[in-house]
Amino acid sequence: MNITLIGAGNLATRLGICLKSNNHNIVQVYSRTEESAKKLGDILETDFTNNAAEINTISVIYIVSVSDSAIETVLSSIDFRDKLIVHTAGSVPMAVLSGYSKNFGVFYPLQTFSKEREVDFSKIPICVEANSSENLKILISLGDSISNDVRQIDSEQRKQIHLSAVFVCNFVNHFFTIGAELLKEKCVDYEILKPLIQETAQKATEFSPKTVQTGPAVRFDKNIIEKQLKMLEGHPEWQELYKLVSESIHRLYK
Amino acid sequence: MNITLIGAGNLATRLGICLKSNNHNIVQVYSRTEESAKKLGDILETDFTNNAAEINTISVIYIVSVSDSAIETVLSSIDFRDKLIVHTAGSVPMAVLSGYSKNFGVFYPLQTFSKEREVDFSKIPICVEANSSENLKILISLGDSISNDVRQIDSEQRKQIHLSAVFVCNFVNHFFTIGAELLKEKCVDYEILKPLIQETAQKATEFSPKTVQTGPAVRFDKNIIEKQLKMLEGHPEWQELYKLVSESIHRLYK
Numbered sequence: 001m002n003i004t005l006i007g008a009g010n011l012a013t014r015l016g017i018c019l020k021s022n023n024h025n026i027v028q029v030y031s032r033t034e035e036s037a038k039k040l041g042d043i044l045e046t047d048f049t050n051n052a053a054e055i056n057t058i059s060v061i062y063i064v065s066v067s068d069s070a071i072e073t074v075l076s077s078i079d080f081r082d083k084l085i086v087h088t089a090g091s092v093p094m095a096v097l098s099g100y101s102k103n104f105g106v107f108y109p110l111q112t113f114s115k116e117r118e119v120d121f122s123k124i125p126i127c128v129e130a131n132s133s134e135n136l137k138i139l140i141s142l143g144d145s146i147s148n149d150v151r152q153i154d155s156e157q158r159k160q161i162h163l164s165a166v167f168v169c170n171f172v173n174h175f176f177t178i179g180a181e182l183l184k185e186k187c188v189d190y191e192i193l194k195p196l197i198q199e200t201a202q203k204a205t206e207f208s209p210k211t212v213q214t215g216p217a218v219r220f221d222k223n224i225i226e227k228q229l230k231m232l233e234g235h236p237e238w239q240e241l242y243k244l245v246s247e248s249i250h251r252l253y254k
Numbered sequence: 255m256n257i258t259l260i261g262a263g264n265l266a267t268r269l270g271i272c273l274k275s276n277n278h279n280i281v282q283v284y285s286r287t288e289e290s291a292k293k294l295g296d297i298l299e300t301d302f303t304n305n306a307a308e309i310n311t312i313s314v315i316y317i318v319s320v321s322d323s324a325i326e327t328v329l330s331s332i333d334f335r336d337k338l339i340v341h342t343a344g345s346v347p348m349a350v351l352s353g354y355s356k357n358f359g360v361f362y363p364l365q366t367f368s369k370e371r372e373v374d375f376s377k378i379p380i381c382v383e384a385n386s387s388e389n390l391k392i393l394i395s396l397g398d399s400i401s402n403d404v405r406q407i408d409s410e411q412r413k414q415i416h417l418s419a420v421f422v423c424n425f426v427n428h429f430f431t432i433g434a435e436l437l438k439e440k441c442v443d444y445e446i447l448k449p450l451i452q453e454t455a456q457k458a459t460e461f462s463p464k465t466v467q468t469g470p471a472v473r474f475d476k477n478i479i480e481k482q483l484k485m486l487e488g489h490p491e492w493q494e495l496y497k498l499v500s501e502s503i504h505r506l507y508k
Contacts, residue, residue: 010468068470069477091470091478111450112457112468119453125446151446160440163482168433168447169454170469171499172426176458177467177506179422186414192379192405193422194459196365199373200423201455203366204430205448213431214264214366215424216322216345223323224345228417237502244498245425248491252431 001142002058005029006074007065008040010113011088015065016044018121022146027059032074052077061086061142063107068092075100084135090162093155094129105130105139108158109147112169121146127153127161178238210252217249255396256312259283260328261319262294264367265342269319270298272375276400281313286328306331315340315396317361322346329354338389344416347409348383359384359393362412363401366423375400381407381415432492464506471503 001024005012008031020026026044031037034050041048049055055062055078065088066074075085075097084103087096090110097104108127111119126143128150130136136152143150153161176197180190203212216224225246232239255278259266262285274280280298285291288304295302303309309316309332319342320328329339329351338357341350344364351358362381365373380397382404384390390406397404407415430451434444457466470478479500486493 067473067475069475091481110446112453112466114457114466114468117457117461117466123449125449149449153442157440157442159481159485160436161442161446163485164433164436164442164447165450166469166471166482166496167429167436169450170467170471170503171429171496172451172454173458173463173467174471174499174503174506175421175425175429176463179418180463182414182418182421186411188407188411188415188418190462192364192415193418195377195379195403196419196423197426197455197458199366200426201451203368203371204427204451207371208444209427209430209434212366212368212371213424213427214368215420217420217424217428219321221321221323227345227413228420231413231417237498237505241495241498241502242420242425244491244495245428248495249424249428251491252428 001025001145002027002060004056004059004062005040005044005065006055006062006078007031008036009065009067010115011109012063012065013040013043013115014113014117014119015063015088015109015121016040018146020044024142024145028056030055030078032070055079057081057083060084061138063088072096084138086130086139090165091159093159094131095155098131103131103135105135106155106158107139107142108153110161110165112173122148125149125151127151127158129154129158178241213249213253215249217246218253220250220254255279255399256281256314258310258313258316259294259298259319260309260316260332261285262290263319263321264369265363266317266319267294267297267369268367268371268373269317269342269363269375270294272400274298278396278399282310284309284332286324309333311335311337314338315392317342326350338392340384340393344419345413347413348385349409352385357385357389359389360409360412361393361396362407364415364419366427376402379403379405381405381412383408383412432495467503467507469503471500472507474504474508 004027026046029041029048037048037050062085068089080101082102085101086105086107094106106129110125126147128139258281259270280300283295283302291302291304316339322343334355336356339355340359340361348360360383364379380401382393
């Protein structure tokens with residue numbers, strides 16, 4: 001399938017590499033900054049531009065993968081000639097695309113992406129939505145070409161999935177970061193946490209996480225909770241987080 | 255090695271099963287409630303009691319694995335005749351054992367345990383500490399018999415490791431729970447989150463979590479943050495958590 005990538009960030013990079021390796025033809029990469037456009041163009045061995053007027057007209061799909069707040073600015077600078085345009089954002093309703101083409105949809109891979117880290121797209125849930133059954137078919141077919149888990153999800157559900165993802169990915173990663181920083185203060189190697197991190201995630205994929213909670217907060221072990229709050233006195237922000245999360249856990253199980 | 259288990263909770267259960275399968279002789283299980291003592295005694299096919307006076311005197315090690323706040327109560331009810339006693343708690347200093355035997359130490363496996371869930375002890379870091387080099391040798395030898403990762407960790411470091419574990423395990427699991435609850439409200443299958451949960455953990459074991467943060471908070475995407483806060487209006491507690499964690503992320507990277 002002839003595809004143009006609008007955007008050259010983490011998701012555009014990983015998706016572009018995956019699409020190319022699955023025999024799609026990445027016709028062109030567009031980014032507002034020449035350097036980013038060139039970098040991804042070089043990775044994908046394809047044409048690139050930072051000039052919206054130079055965007056090709058031969059693609060079947062134009063995948064707009066820029067930060068959520070930039071989508072409309074970028075779209076308004078390009079003439080899509082009613083070709084199929086999709087965005088890849090969790091929180092942006094499909095309807096925002098309606099002003100820029102008669103054919104539009106959403107192609108949202110639910111995963112955390114970093115430019116340098118390879119991911120296995122075959123296991124990534126792809127949430128698709130389109131303005132017509134014909135466009136939906138195209139997006140399902142595109143999804144099927146790279147993943148075994150393509151789902152039809154409407155804008156309302158996708159928004160909630162994205163909110164949920166912020167908790168289970170970004171916020172979780174922040175707690176990994178706090179955990180690592182705490183160890184550094186006592187010269188303990190971060191590596192010691194890895195089996196625990198892996199098991200915590202593994203458990204949450206085999207059971208409902210609510211049923212496998214452990215630790216002082218769920219036991220409401222006031223003694224430890226107070227000791228640990230005291231240990232966090234040098235970090236009032238983490239102390240406040242500790243307090244709130246412990247209370248939240250306690251309320252859920254009491 | 256002849257071993258007595260004092261306690262029959264999650265950790266005592268999994269540790270007992272692991273020790274037995276590595277050819278240690280679990281002489282007896284003690285628990286304050288007869289039902290728990292019998293249950294674990296049956297699992298380990300060994301003697302059990304809920305009468306402190308009946309505890310055997312032939313073990314090399316007495317492993318005290320009860321909730322942190324119960325350790326001293328349990329210890330004071332038993333005459334250990336100066337045998338080696340160890341506790342398995344993260345937050346309890348080794349020194350609390352000094353009043354109950356001349357030989358004491360700590361044997362702390364850093365992992366989250368549930369009674370029903372099998373875990374691979376060979377990868378679990380075992381933090382050991384003892385009151386003498388002789389006792390330390392015994393604990394290292396016991397640790398080596400079940401794990402490839404035995405570390406000498408003092409009480410101060412162990413306390414910090416436990417605090418860190420509360421963030422990366424218990425608090426993380428609570429965010430998995432919130433993520434699952436949010437999906438349920440929109441009839442989205444929790445299963446959709448699993449690849450994201452796995453990748454988030456996997457990334458944190460291959461990189462420093464601080465360097466791989468993604469999402470609206472680290473980009474300081476005010477637009478999404480405000481929309482998502484609004485979506486949480488029905489859950490003031492989660493809304494407050496969202497706000498605090500996002501601010502904490504933002505401050506770390508700005």
